Amino acid sequence: MRILTSILFLLTAPFAFAQDVSEKNQLGMMLGAEFIGDHSTATIPSLPVTFSSSVVFQLNFAHRLKGESTQLWIEFPSVAAPSHTVSSVNPFTPVSLATFFTTPSFRLNFRGQRSFSPWLSFGGGYALYEGSEKLATGTDNLNRYTSTGALQFGAGVDIKTKIRVWKPIGFRGEVRDFYSFDTLDFATPIRGSGQHNVVVSGGLIVRF
Numbered sequence: 001m002r003i004l005t006s007i008l009f010l011l012t013a014p015f016a017f018a019q020d021v022s023e024k025n026q027l028g029m030m031l032g033a034e035f036i037g038d039h040s041t042a043t044i045p046s047l048p049v050t051f052s053s054s055v056v057f058q059l060n061f062a063h064r065l066k067g068e069s070t071q072l073w074i075e076f077p078s079v080a081a082p083s084h085t086v087s088s089v090n091p092f093t094p095v096s097l098a099t100f101f102t103t104p105s106f107r108l109n110f111r112g113q114r115s116f117s118p119w120l121s122f123g124g125g126y127a128l129y130e131g132s133e134k135l136a137t138g139t140d141n142l143n144r145y146t147s148t149g150a151l152q153f154g155a156g157v158d159i160k161t162k163i164r165v166w167k168p169i170g171f172r173g174e175v176r177d178f179y180s181f182d183t184l185d186f187a188t189p190i191r192g193s194g195q196h197n198v199v200v201s202g203g204l205i206v207r208f
Contacts, residue, residue, distance in 0.1 A: 023207040026073075028060035028172055032201025034081035034099065041090050042189040049093055049190060052085040056199050062107065071112035075121065077152065077176065078102040079199055086132075092187035094131035094141050099197055101127050101178045103152035114160075121154035127180040127197075135187060148182035158205060170205040 036051040062075035084097040105123025127150035135141050156174025163169040176199045183195040 024064050025208050026062040027206045030058040030201040030203030032056045035198045039190045047090045049088040054081040054084040056081040071109040073107040075107050091137045096132040098130040117158045124151045129184040143185040148180050150180040153177045168207045172205050173202040
């Protein structure tokens, strides 16, 4: 009997252990839209420069540092928006803009063990802007790329489910503001230097 009990324990222990250990990592795959506020040129009179919204793709790896109910995570959101249209009566502006951000951040999840877990996030990192090859005049854009630092502020909610495809699957909805210290180097100078890039997205989270 003892031998049988020992065999059953050895067979079931890995499964019991897997169920008792809380997930420490998350991989988020999200889709959404990015919105950029209008600019204006530094000329007199000042001319508006506007941006369309763009589809945005986000990949986000996170690791839980501590906490059960209130959880502290370190996360690495990486966001790419490839298709902003730039419009202005000023001909010395690019006609399109692509953005990329990667900003290591700390995220605080509240009610982390519940089905619905709201959270706040803050961090900073890297921003890259890419303008079109041509300006609105049709001439070559000689300053297509701008690299700069960026801050990230975010809020959202994680939703746990019983869906399991290899690993447990959940959902997330979120809003993040990526504020860069600089913006695209326009041929005609614009007012101000920073730029808010607001990303609204949602998608799947794999927990492991």
